[in-house]
Amino acid sequence: MPDLYHALTLFLLLNLGAGLWRVVRGPTAADRMLAAQLFGTTAVAILLVLAQAGGVAALRDVALVFALLAAVAAVAFVRRAWPQPEDDHDRP
Structure with missing residues (x-):
């Protein structure tokens, strides 16, 4: 069974390589995000x-922290890349 886990980990690392290619290649900010x-x-x-x-078990805690950081990073990227238009109704 450990061989299956290691093979799955290797597959996921190859998946990261494909994602890195997309970050470098682009073409849009949405692709990079x-x-x-x-x-x-x-x-x-x-x-x-x-x-x-x-x-x-500690790796599960680290995975949870990474999941939270990934969500926050996505929100921050969207807020920075696509700013909301100013609305006159929001001003006091």
Whole structure:
């Protein structure tokens, strides 16, 4: 069974390589944002697989932190890349 976990981890690392190609290649900011989300999701998956394979419960906690950071990073990117138009009704 540990060989299956290691093969799955290798597959996920190759998936990260494909995402890195998309970050470098582009062509739009949305593509880059989705690739960054892929990095976060894949990092969480790798940590969960390694936690199961090695029996290290602390890796599950690290995976949870990475999941939260990936969500915050996506929101920050969207807020920065696509600013909301100013609305006169929001001003006091």
